[in-house]
Amino acid sequence: MTDQGAPGASGTGETGAGGADGALPSEALPAGALPAGQRSAIVTGAARGLGRAIARELAIRGEAVALFDLDLAGAEETARLIASAGGRAEAFAVDVSDESSVREGVRAASERLGPPLILVNNAGVLRDDLLFKMSVDSWDTIMNVHLRGAFLVTREAQRGMVEHGWGRIVNISSTSALGNAGQANYATAKAGIQGFTKTLALELGRFGVTANAVAPGFTVTDMTRSVADRLRIPFDELVARESAATPVRRVGVPEDVANAVAFFASETSGFVSGQVLYVAGGPRD
Numbered sequence: 001m002t003d004q005g006a007p008g009a010s011g012t013g014e015t016g017a018g019g020a021d022g023a024l025p026s027e028a029l030p031a032g033a034l035p036a037g038q039r040s041a042i043v044t045g046a047a048r049g050l051g052r053a054i055a056r057e058l059a060i061r062g063e064a065v066a067l068f069d070l071d072l073a074g075a076e077e078t079a080r081l082i083a084s085a086g087g088r089a090e091a092f093a094v095d096v097s098d099e100s101s102v103r104e105g106v107r108a109a110s111e112r113l114g115p116p117l118i119l120v121n122n123a124g125v126l127r128d129d130l131l132f133k134m135s136v137d138s139w140d141t142i143m144n145v146h147l148r149g150a151f152l153v154t155r156e157a158q159r160g161m162v163e164h165g166w167g168r169i170v171n172i173s174s175t176s177a178l179g180n181a182g183q184a185n186y187a188t189a190k191a192g193i194q195g196f197t198k199t200l201a202l203e204l205g206r207f208g209v210t211a212n213a214v215a216p217g218f219t220v221t222d223m224t225r226s227v228a229d230r231l232r233i234p235f236d237e238l239v240a241r242e243s244a245a246t247p248v249r250r251v252g253v254p255e256d257v258a259n260a261v262a263f264f265a266s267e268t269s270g271f272v273s274g275q276v277l278y279v280a281g282g283p284r285d
């Protein structure tokens with residue numbers, strides 16, 4: 001479909017409001033949409049950290065997961081972990097900032113695992129610096145991976161979602177979207193992800209596709225370990241500092257984020273779209 005002028009196979013997009021008696025619909029999926037087992041879920045940046053936990057959670061919930069990462073060995077390790085727990089996943093070497101790599105990755109995922117009707121844009125990098133020292137290269141790298149990456153993968157994957165009249169897009173933002181010293185590039189990109197998400201919700205809703213963002217606070221991964229290294233403090237000290245500043249008095253673990261992503265990705269979340277959920281141990285606005 002090129003003009004995307006009409007919803008896909010279902011004709012009506014998301015499941016309607018039920019029977020004349022107001023009963024709940026008996027099926028969460030509209031006619032034409034594919035159930036778990038016949039579709040795939042793409043998770044970008046799935047070689048480690050949040051991406052690995054998200055992929056595992058989706059696999060536990062019955063999705064066949066396509067693991068996109070620059071780090072193929074890491075993505076293969078994620079696939080092994082999922083397989084050993086009885087799930088289905090395959091690793092693909094994809095650079096999300098490269099148009100042809102993304103096109104080939106989505107094509108291969110579709111061929112191997114079924115059409116990708118769930119997409120989690122999670123791949124990310126940091127290039128922290130105070131603005132006066134920030135290089136153009138650092139700025140561009142952040143924009144390319146986070147924004148161009150989410151744009152390219154989403155543009156490619158939404159075609160199948162529209163065709164099938166059903167899809168779930170979950171983008172990983174951050175509390176840094178609200179502003180964070182030393183992260184002018186990253187904060188800008190993560191705020192951009194929120195605008196991107198809301199726009200996807202507006203454009204794709206009538207095709208049965210939802211788009212939401214999860215915005216984690218400080219979560220234990222290699223990314224936050226690299227922050228401690230850059231600040232030249234032990235990781236435990238950084239964790240203690242962040243925990244003390246968080247209402248629930250702890251930092252996040254990848255499973256906290258995976259749980260929120262799985263909610264947005266589920267079949268029964270079709271009436272929730274364009275939202276940003278902070279998974280940060282307390283309120284953010």
Ligand SMILES: NC(=O)c1ccc[n+]([C@@H]2O[C@H](COP(=O)([O-])OP(=O)(O)OC[C@H]3O[C@@H](n4cnc5c(N)ncnc54)[C@H](O)[C@@H]3O)[C@@H](O)[C@H]2O)c1
Pocket residue numbers: 044045046047048049050051068069070071074094095096097122123124125145149172173174175215216217218219220221222223224
């Ligand atoms: N860890 C946190 O505290 C935290 C908080 C808020 C948001 N986030 C966001 O969550 C996401 C995951 O973070 P993480 O902590 O797991 O980071 P991580 O560094 O542990 O993992 C990121 C993964 O993305 C992959 N990646 C990087 N560039 C890529 C590219 N061009 N193409 C494909 N894959 C690429 C890396 O190889 C890596 O496997 C990122 O978007 C990050 O900005 C993390």
